[in-house]
Amino acid sequence: MILPIIAYGDPVLRKETEIITKDHPNLEAVLENMFETMYEARGIGLAAPQVNLPIRLFIVDATPFEDDEDLSEEEQKFLSTFKKVFINARIVKESGDEWAFNEGCLSIPDVREDVFRQPDIVIEYEDENFKKHKETFSGIVARIIQHEYDHIEGILFTDKLSSLKKRLIKSKLTNISKGNISTDYRMKFPNAKKKR
Template identity: 55%
Template sequence: MIYPIIPYGDPVLRKVAEDIEFGSLDLHKLADDMFETMYAANGVGLAAPQIGMAIRVFVVDGRPMNDEDDEDEDNDPSLVDFKKVFVNPTIIEETGEEWGFEEGCLSIPGVRGEVFRPEFVKIHYWNELGEEKEEVFEGLAARIIQHEYDHIEGILFTDHLNMVKKRMIKNKLTDITKGKVSVDYKMKFSR
């Protein structure tokens, strides 16, 4: 099932999401639906608040960011086989040098901006099978995780932008909250 994406301005995107009690919902179905929704919108990550659920779940699949040729020198090795479900995650630490990369968000279409994040992230989480994990990710994989983790903390990538960039995108953000946006995926605007 493809869910509509919740746009910038909806209060659910600003809530700190709550932990899931295992057994309270079908995590396999939710994860499958979230992946289907993400792929339909050409995303590489999707957090539950972006489909209107204030719960601590996000899915990632960074593989499309690499060329199909695994030997391509421009490919990021952190994205090889990088398809995961994170349930009740907690970032333990973020380390390394902060580096800038232009980010976007399915909930904020048409807006992009350079965000600086640490190069490594150590995260504790459960997968959709209920298996407990603790892993370190780097590069673009770390960045995708940090971006999606922000969503379950009620933080958007635009919060990380400098004041000049924030002023430059203010009108676009206002338009999104009013539903004045053109995308090729379903969005759900509250009236």
Template identity: 55%
Template sequence: MILPIVAYGDNVLKKKAEEIPVNTPLSELIADMYETMYNAHGIGLAAPQIGKSIRLFITDGTVLEEEPELKDFKKVFINPIILEETGDIWTMEEGCLSIPNIRENVSRKENVHIRYYDENWVLHEKTYSGMAARIIQHEYDHIEGILFVDYLPPLKKRMLKNKLLNISKGIVEVEYRMRFPMAAKARV
């Protein structure tokens, strides 16, 4: 089932998500998240983006064919903990399904060492690099209540203020279902 993606301005996107009790059945939710993400042409989706404040995110970087390290990068991360971020800092343009039509440069470290459960509640501890690390860091930020625009310098944030407010009000063109926190107020 395709779920609406929560837009910028919703409180669920700013809250630190709750840990999920081990062995909680999640297969239906995970399937819905993948369907929602694919419908929106995303490469990652965190549970807060569908209005659920739980520590779960999914990724599928396999569509980025120009990135060979993402060939098998379709993963489910349950209760992840980033243990370490290492390497050089590299800057790249990022976007977000919850903040449509805005892309900005974000600086992140090139490697991430993470512990997480997969969809079968098997515990993993692994280091990811490059684009895989960036996708993980971006989605992990969501379960920590952080958005990529939070990394922008104050001047850049001020320049985007009206665009972000319009997204909150639903004054934005998107090709996927969204839930806008201020849409009702915008129509009054």
């Protein structure tokens, strides 16, 4: 089932998320719906708060980057199969010199900005079977994970912009929260005059 994506301005995107356990209700259906929703919106990652679930869960599918000519053949090959579920994730280390990359977000349509992040991360998480992992990721995959991880921490990529950039996009963000925007995927707008 395709779920509406929660738009900028909704309090759920700022909520502290809860750790979940194996007996979380309908987890299999939640994951299925999240993947279906992400693909429908042509995203590469989706966090549970973006579908109105304040839990520590996000998904990533980096396969759209496999054809990126700016990446090495080795990176393209790695990305071609990178699809993961992250439950109760915790980034334990970020390292390296910060680099800028143009980011966007399904909850903030039509806003793209350069965001600085460190290139290497170590993350502890559980997969969909609640098996524990501790892995190191770099480059574009680390970037996608960091972006989605921020969602379960109540952080949006726009929070990482300079004061000037924030002022420049303020009216766009207000319009998004009011639903004064057109998207080709379902959204729920917190300050819309009428529900869509």
